[in-house]
Amino acid sequence: MTTHTEDFFQQVKEAKQRITEVSPAEARDKVVDGALLLDVRDEDKFELGHINGALNISRDTLETRIGKVAPDKHAPIVCYCGGGNRGALATDTLQQMGYSCVVSIQGGLKAYEADEET
DSSP, rough: OOOHHHHHHHHHHHHHHHHHEEEEEHHHHHHHHTTTEEOSSHHHHHOOOOOOOOOOOOOOGHHHHHHOOOOOSSOEEEEESSSSSSHHHHHHHHHHTTOEEEEEETOOOOHHHHHHHO
16 A cells, blocks of 8 residues: 655645545546546556546656547546545646646545445
């Protein structure tokens, strides 16, 4: 399990003030309406399990790869990671790159899977 530093959590806290987080149900609706579902975890984590239909671009390669899969900066994108932290950072990065309709799943994959069980 990854142990995050205080600096990491501070970055996440700041990013979350600049982005929009959505519930798992809201994320499902956005995907049904055509949003790109983007899993920003590393490939090995993605291979262990992910949301059906998600595209995997790790946060480490996001800036160099996103333009190929999402050239329209106004198209909707839903980002997620395991617990919501890196998804928030990825959403913030995409916004800084000019993507205008990007959101993060609050609580990440864990919250999404827990919501499916209820």
